[in-house]
Amino acid sequence: MNTLNKLGWSHFFESSLSFEEKQNMTIGRVSTVNKSNCIVIHENGSKTCELAGNLMFGLDENEKPKTGDWVLFLDYGDLGIISKVLPRYNCLSRQKSGKEIVEQIIAINIDYAVIVQCLEIGLNLRRLERTLVQLQNCNIEPIVLINKTDLPIDDEQQEIMNFMIDTYQAIPISASHGSNLNLLKDKIITGKSYVFIGASGVGKSSIINSLQEGNDLKTGTISQSTMKGAHTTTSRELYILQNGGVVIDTPGTREFGLTAPNSESGLSGFHGIDELAKGCKFHNCTHTNEKGCKVLKAVKTGDISEDEYENFMRLNREMEHYESSLQDRKQKGKKLSKIIKNMKKSGYKS
Ligand SMILES: Nc1nc2c(ncn2[C@@H]2O[C@H](COP(=O)(O)OP(=O)(O)OP(=O)(O)O)[C@@H](O)[C@H]2O)c(=O)[nH]1
Ligand SMILES: [Zn+2]
Known part of the structure; x- marks a missing residue:
């Protein structure tokens, strides 16, 4: 097995490359992100790489290379210049x-x-x-x-x-x-x-x-x-x-603040509750006061502890909060860009 495959290279990443990129660039995986450069592991070892200007100034913080990212870089001997972050699998x-x-x-x-x-x-x-x-x-x-x-x-x-x-x-x-x-x-x-x-x-x-x-x-x-x-x-x-x-x-992380879920499949950290929830009478059951709620029933009979139920509900609320705050921010962003558009239309020069 070659080094790239050992490093986790797969068809998913391979298929995102153009012919020119394969010809001209070196592929590597980011090991460490420092303040002003990254350490990238590639076929023949590892290299200190800096970001090309368009990445440095054109990307959001979270789009810049992070540990585990696959990147393309131009090899200048002692230094590499990263020109692209490949699509992320997750x-x-x-x-x-x-x-x-x-x-x-x-x-x-x-x-x-x-x-x-x-x-x-x-x-x-x-x-x-x-x-x-x-x-x-x-x-x-x-x-x-x-x-x-x-x-x-x-x-x-x-x-x-x-x-x-x-x-x-x-x-x-x-x-x-x-x-x-x-x-x-x-x-x-x-x-x-x-x-x-x-x-x-x-x-x-x-x-x-x-x-x-x-x-x-x-x-x-x-x-x-x-x-x-x-x-x-x-x-x-x-x-x-x-x-x-x-x-x-990774350095110690105590708590994992929740972000929005990728799937509709519920909170699978909770053995049992998920499965039970699928059996609730209403598919959008909030498990708080609905008739025919299998989760509430299980709490009543003691099949699920109060503790576990409380935690399940708390985490659900947290994800909802994250999602609605995100929506809120998007809405505000949209409003702002509309205002700016209108101002420009009416002849305002920024
Ligand atoms: N008794 C005991 N001590 C352990 C064991 N594993 C690790 N330690 C000790 O626990 C301490 C912390 O271990 P680390 O491996 O540095 O812990 P870490 O999770 O990497 O910590 P951070 O880098 O701060 O996130 C060290 O003093 C280890 O020697 C174990 O199995 N038994
Ligand atoms: Zn329910």
């Missing part, structure tokens, strides 16, 4: 905390998100559900890990852990003792991309390091570029594992 993003609607991109072109929680910080079911919902919004498959299982556990945490294992196929591991790491390795497929997410200190980097079988990540292809001195402290970084798979390490 995008892991979150609503930034705070009142304003700001979508923050975490990584691009992702097959699996490895959600890490750990016993030391404490398992948190609500946070897991929230993350699962956002992954579904972004069309990304989850893998759930419970790390630091070498540490003592109390009854309550044990119960949550069992629930996570039963319901979300969570894998209990210990990065430092190496236990169950083979179960995770079994899930890593050559050419697929895995982004590691979870709060600071849960052990994301340690797990990724132990996947490399004793080889420190920082000694990989990436560090050749860091020698050039243009590399500041990184936030997100993409690596190719020796035994296959592309991993992206």
Whole structure:
């Protein structure tokens, strides 16, 4: 398998290229985004690349290259100039905390998100559900890990852990003792991309390091570029594992603010509730007071806990809020451009 395929290159990206682009440009995948340049991995190693002027000034912040993006660049030896960001297969993003609607991109072109929680910080079911919902919004498959299982556990945490294992196929591991790491390795497929997410200190980097079988990540292809001195402290970084798979390490993210869903398929972070909701009498049931609501019925009979129901409703409200704020902004934008058009028509010179 060639390097590009190992990096996750596929027909989806290939088909977006013109003949001229294939002839003249070098294809690469963005590993790290720095203030003034990017580190791009390509067929023959990695390269520090800058953005061409039209990209630098002509694109919205979120359209500029992000970790995981495929780009085309012109190779000038020591430096590459990125001239195009290829279409994105998908995008892991979150609503930034705070009142304003700001979508923050975490990584691009992702097959699996490895959600890490750990016993030391404490398992948190609500946070897991929230993350699962956002992954579904972004069309990304989850893998759930419970790390630091070498540490003592109390009854309550044990119960949550069992629930996570039963319901979300969570894998209990210990990065430092190496236990169950083979179960995770079994899930890593050559050419697929895995982004590691979870709060600071849960052990994301340690797990990724132990996947490399004793080889420190920082000694990989990436560090050749860091020698050039243009590399500041990184936030997100993409690596190719020796035994296959592309991993992206991210700095700790506690909460996943939800963005608008990609699909109509409901909140799949909630085992059971989705399925139940399909059986509601009204297809647009809000599960608050409708007759024939299967969700409310299940809460009544105790099949769903009050807690889970509350969280389900809270996340639904949050997505609605995001969507309506977005609509609001679009409306305002439209109004403004209409006003400007009219002003121009009536002879106003800006
Ligand atoms: N006991 C125990 N400690 C672990 C385990 N895995 C990681 N640690 C420790 O937990 C601490 C944090 O690990 P990191 O791998 O840096 O965590 P991280 O999630 O990458 O943290 P950020 O980079 O801040 O997001 C380190 O001191 C690790 O040695 C484990 O399985 N058991
Ligand atoms: Zn209902």
